[in-house]
Amino acid sequence: MEITINQTPFKLPQGASIAEAIEIFGAEPPYAIALNLTFVHRQRYGETFLTQGDALEIVQPVAGG
Amino acid sequence: MSLPENPDPLVLYGTSFPSxxxxxxxxxxxxxxxxxxVEVSGPSFLTVSLRRQAAGHNETGGQAFWDLLSTLKIPFLPNTAGCHTPEEVWTTAQMAREVFETPWIKLELIGDDYTLQPDTLEMVGVAERLLKDGFKVLPYCTEDLVLCRRLVDIGCEAIMPWAAPIGTGRGALNPYALRLLRERLTVPMLIxxxxxxPSHACEVMEWGFDGVLLNTAVAKAADPIRLAGAFKKAIEAGREAFLGGAMTQxxxxxxxxxxxxxxFWHQNPS
Structure with missing residues (x-):
């Protein structure tokens, strides 16, 4: 199946979890996740499964005003 | 040696801050x-943000920035900069709470990209949602009295009206409205x-505002470190002037x- 991570297309195994997507993307902590514009708590990464066309956002701390 | 307690702290949501x-x-x-x-100015909060993670090293984000923040030992105030809908604010705030491990949030909901003016029609609803979820909300708002009153009514214990559009460095564009706002509402207000x-900061502090949030004015100065110190002194001077009661014009x-x-009084021919 194909999803987007930070707007870039990624091919993942059917039924992959957010935890697997994070590993494939190579995210470096600290980060937080939103799936289809909904926040996902870090404790739920392993039990939240992705479907075709999902949009995953992985964000990290940056400077801000 | 421990520092003496500040007799005039900034109090936000029941928490005292030294600066x-x-x-x-x-x-x-x-x-x-x-x-x-940061070292020179000793702020009570450092504002921070969240952006998409990308591959590769990035000095303004990620691990390097996180390591720097960790050494500064100043509380974080994450913002929701760049959000244009209440839903984006809601999601960004939750992500910020998890990453920065803080309930504090600077609510930014932009209603106009050219002026970066806050969306005054939508921000009250999302502020209320955040407050109910346990956030300590500091809303970036305009000087509109009714908007600010609504924010206080729904539970904001402090508000942050703008002096002028973000990054313009123009100082208070509407002194009349800001001073009226200060008279009408009693909650802490940060510009x-x-x-x-520094004179802009001093002026609003003289009017009785409780604090000032700065970024561009320091970061884009020719000598940011010197300006950081100057702003610290200006804010303190303005606060002292407010408490001391400046003379009437x-x-x-x-x-x-x-x-x-x-x-020789009246002895010289005129």
Missing amino acids: RLLLGTAQYPSPEVLRQA DAGIGR RETAAASTPILGTP
Whole structure:
């Protein structure tokens, strides 16, 4: 199946979890996740499964005003 | 040696802070300049943000920025900069709470990209949702009295009206409305955005505002570290002037030196 991570297309195994997507993307902590514009708590990464066309956002701390 | 307790702390949501300056972390020439600006100015909060993670090293984000923040030991105030809908604010705030491990949130909901004016029609609803979820919300808002009152009514224990659009450095564009706002509402109010010079910061503090949030005015100065120190002093001076009660302006001159006993008084032909 194909999803987007930070707007870039990624091919993942059917039924992959957010935890697997994070590993494939190579995210470096600290980060937080939103799936289809909904926040996902870090404790739920392993039990939240992705479907075709999902949009995953992985964000990290940056400077801000 | 422990520092003496500040007799006039900034109190937000029941928590006391030693400084009335809040400092942004963006746009500095280097991480080291940011570090020194923080050291010189001693802010109560550092504003921070979230952006998409990308592959590769990025000095303004990720692990390097996180390591720098960790050494500064100043509380974080994450923002929701760039959000254009209440739903984006809601999601960004939750992500910020998890990453920065803080309930504090600077609510930014932009209604116009050209002026970066807050969306005054939508922000009250999302502020209320955040408050109900346990966030300590500091909303970046305009000087509109009714908007600010609504924010207080739904539970915001402090608000942050702008002085001028973000990054313009123009100082208070609407002194009348800001001073009226200060008179009408009793919650702590921090001026956020539009301050360019220490005199701007001093002025709003003289009017009775409780603090100032700065970023561009420090980061884009020729010498950010020196300006960080200047703003610290200006904010303190303005606060002292407010507490001390500056004199009322007069229309005509009034000699400060006593008239009585002036030599040659009325002896010279005019």
